[in-house]
Amino acid sequence: MPEKSVYSANAHLSPIVVTSNVRVEEAAPLVRLSLRGGEAAASHAGASIGAPLPLEPLTSTMADKAAAFWLGPDEWQIAIQEGDATAVFERVETAMADTPHSLVDVSERNRALIISGPKAAWLLNSQIFLDFDEAVFPVGMVTRTLFGKADIMLWRQSEDIFVLEAWRSFMPYVIELLQEASRELEAA
């Protein structure tokens, strides 16, 4: 289980869901980069952020204050805990040199939720059709999938902690469905 994560709860906001066995919190702002390219591009990007980009499908890598997520055979999302998105972008872009690639700063595109607690998987399963048994969805696994009708990225940070990213405009929909499911959980 990683000691530190690039995702931490936003201390300025109150938690979205608090029950005895699950908690949903908004994550603090992050620098996010979307990278498309081949393995050479991935290798340059990995060196520049200090975490080798994952080449195995649906896996992630972590470094101090950075994480990289496999989203497709030529697509990654990089998350970095750093204030200046422009500086991070320049650092990765410079490391690419002449390697063909597409690097886009998507920091403001997504919001992220941290879902934690023994019933975190239960809560997510209210809208996600995936099996969260650790044998098939181990710690470190990342995937894009559907949450109801919203496209999301879901990462298992540890056994009982998930990070859900969605486009900003989808997030009220995701949050309200999570809140509704949490009321059902409490009533059960």
Add this chain to the structure above:
Amino acid sequence: MLLITCPYCGVERPEIEFRYAGEAHIARPAEPSKLTDEEWAEYLYMRTNPKGLLAERWRHAHGCGRFFNAIRDTVSDRFVTIYKMGEAKPDLERLVVEAAQ
């Protein structure tokens, strides 16, 4: 609901993550302007529509986003095989024989 294996993610996922994208291995003519109307209509509209095995394109639209090819039995809805873009189309007649064995 169908369960479909994405050859890029290497996992089986519910059908709602995927989009159907028509028959596979239909190449767009290199020079459409040199085709007759009949030839263009043949390319644009005519499909094999078999009762049995069909090579078709799918896209893991809500996952990795990639297109891939699949052989599906249009009678049973069963996926016989799934392969990545660029890989050769399997011999359908041989698959029928193998399935019968």
